[in-house]
Amino acid sequence: MLFAYEDAGKDRFRTAAIPSELVRLYGGQLIAQALGAMQKTVSPEKTAHSFHAYFGRPGHIDKDLDFAVLRDNDGRSFSTRRVTVTQDGAVILTASASFQVGEDGPRHQFPMPDVPPPEGLRPLHDYVAEAADRLPVRHRPFWLGQHQFEWRPVEPFRIFSGGPPTAGPHYWLKLKARLGDDEAEHQRYLTYVSDLHILHAGLAPLAIGWADDHLQTSSLDHALWFHDRFRVDEWLLYTLDSPAAGGGRALGRGTLHASDGRLVATVSQEGLIRVHETPRSRF
DSSP, rough: TTTTOOSSSTEEEEEEOOOOOOOOOOOOHHHHHHHOOOTTTSOTEEEEEEEEEEOOOOOOSSOOEEEEEEEEOOOSEEEEEEEEEEEETEEEEEEEEEEOOOOOOOOOOOOOOOEEEEEEEHHHHHHHHHHHGGGGGGGGGHHHOSSSEEEEEEOOOOOOOOOOOOOOOOEEEEEEEEEESOOHHHHHHHHHHHTSTTHHHHGGGOOOOOOOTEEEEEEOOEEEEESSOOOTTSEEEEEEEEEEEEETTEEEEEEEEEEOOOOOEEEEEEEHHHHHOOOOOOO
């Protein structure tokens, strides 16, 4: 259902609204569907190696999404695409991606952090369930709902403000359902999940919890680079940090390693972080 596209003209696609109790569209869904729309216009031997997006305005959960793709370039090795995503004619996201035919070449990478394996760690859902009665009402539909991914925090999972500032966290994650071998599908699902927790990395050094009821957050942009093949239905280690925060914004960065130590993707995102004097009713 997430990637069920209806043809709406040449390089035009539409996805139906997905029932949800959220107050706005989850950004990870939007960027994953934007990547999927661009993938539909590229020959299958080329897979995405980079993706860049800007969020324009909050998306509505009860309205269809329209995708208009532009074919900027098609070479022998690379293809580039742009997409504009709208609801009722209003732009909510613009994105671009580059696709490449697979090839060999010299390699180097950041090493995989030395952290405990996921099997002995508590599921993230346990942390959230313990804090359920203290969560602001606006957060409960998303965080207490069913999720497609299993998350295992390496460090204690910060929910509320207070306590000492901490560095960026590590998470093990994997899709609960088993997928086939289509590399493009695994890329879409990794794009989907990469939007979650990355902005929280910018809050940790400030000792701010994502469930602080005075906090307003919103994704402003998102970038993703794919370095190697991977399976999103097998454990991946998501290592997060934040180089800087200020001016009402925070920058989060992330690397994703496969369990065999290969660095398979890098992520960055700048997001809005505003702390208000009064509690927020929605955002």
